[in-house]
Amino acid sequence: MARTDSPRRWYLFDYGNVISTPPTPSDWEVLAEAAGVDRLQDPGSAYWRYRIAYDAGALTSDEYWSLVRGSRAGPPRAAWLDALDASQWSHLNPETLDVLEDLEARGEHLAVLSNMPAAMAAQFADASWTRLFRHLFFSSSLRLVKPSPAIFERVLAELRTAPWQVTFVDDSPANVAAARAVGLHGLLFDPSEDLWRLLAEGLAVSPASQD
Structure with a gap:
C-alpha cells in the first residue's frame, strides 16, 4: 500500500477487555x-x-x-x-476512557476494531463511548474476524492509510501478532499497566521510517 501524507497516526482499539472490563x-x-x-x-x-x-x-x-x-x-x-x-460487556474501563478522551481532545484519529456480533454492535450504537471514534469496525459487518490478516487489510483500506501509521491496541497476543505481521504497530494491552506509557514507549521504539 502506498504511503500517505497524513500527518497524524490512527489509534485503533479493541473493545472487549480494553475499552470494556470483563464481565463479572x-x-x-x-x-x-x-x-x-x-x-x-x-x-x-x-x-x-x-x-x-x-x-x-x-x-x-x-x-x-x-x-x-x-x-x-x-x-x-x-x-x-x-x-x-x-x-x-458494557462495563467500561475508566483508565482507558481517560486516555481515549485525551487523545480525542488532541484531535487524534481514533477507531475501534472489535470481534462483535451484530446484535451487540446494534445495542452499542448509541453508547456514549462510540462518540470518541471516527470509525467503528465490527467483525460481524466486515464478515471477518481477528486474528485474520484480512480484517486488518480491510481496515487499512477503509481508513486509507498505511500500516505503519496505525497503532493497534488489543488484549489478545494472537491479534497483536497478526496486526504486526501486516505492518501495524501492535501493542498488547494489560489493564494493570499505564496505557499512556504503553503508547508512548511503543511509539518511541517505532522505526523512524514509519513515523
Missing part, C-alpha cells in the same frame, strides 16, 4: 440462568465454541443461542440473551 461473575450467572446452561464463562463452553462464527456474522442470534443452549432458542429468547450479553 454475577453477570455470567445471570446469563447462564437465562440460557439454562451453567458455566458459560469457561473456555470450553458452547458460548465460546461458537462465538467466532457468531462474531463473523455466520450465525443468526437464534442459531447461536440455540447452539449455546443445546435446544431451540426462538427470537424472543435470543433477543433477551443478546441484551444480557451486551449488558455484561
Whole structure:
C-alpha cells in the first residue's frame, strides 16, 4: 500500500477487555440462568465454541443461542440473551476512557476494531463511548474476524492509510501478532499497566521510517 501524507497516526482499539472490563461473575450467572446452561464463562463452553462464527456474522442470534443452549432458542429468547450479553460487556474501563478522551481532545484519529456480533454492535450504537471514534469496525459487518490478516487489510483500506501509521491496541497476543505481521504497530494491552506509557514507549521504539 502506498504511503500517505497524513500527518497524524490512527489509534485503533479493541473493545472487549480494553475499552470494556470483563464481565463479572454475577453477570455470567445471570446469563447462564437465562440460557439454562451453567458455566458459560469457561473456555470450553458452547458460548465460546461458537462465538467466532457468531462474531463473523455466520450465525443468526437464534442459531447461536440455540447452539449455546443445546435446544431451540426462538427470537424472543435470543433477543433477551443478546441484551444480557451486551449488558455484561458494557462495563467500561475508566483508565482507558481517560486516555481515549485525551487523545480525542488532541484531535487524534481514533477507531475501534472489535470481534462483535451484530446484535451487540446494534445495542452499542448509541453508547456514549462510540462518540470518541471516527470509525467503528465490527467483525460481524466486515464478515471477518481477528486474528485474520484480512480484517486488518480491510481496515487499512477503509481508513486509507498505511500500516505503519496505525497503532493497534488489543488484549489478545494472537491479534497483536497478526496486526504486526501486516505492518501495524501492535501493542498488547494489560489493564494493570499505564496505557499512556504503553503508547508512548511503543511509539518511541517505532522505526523512524514509519513515523
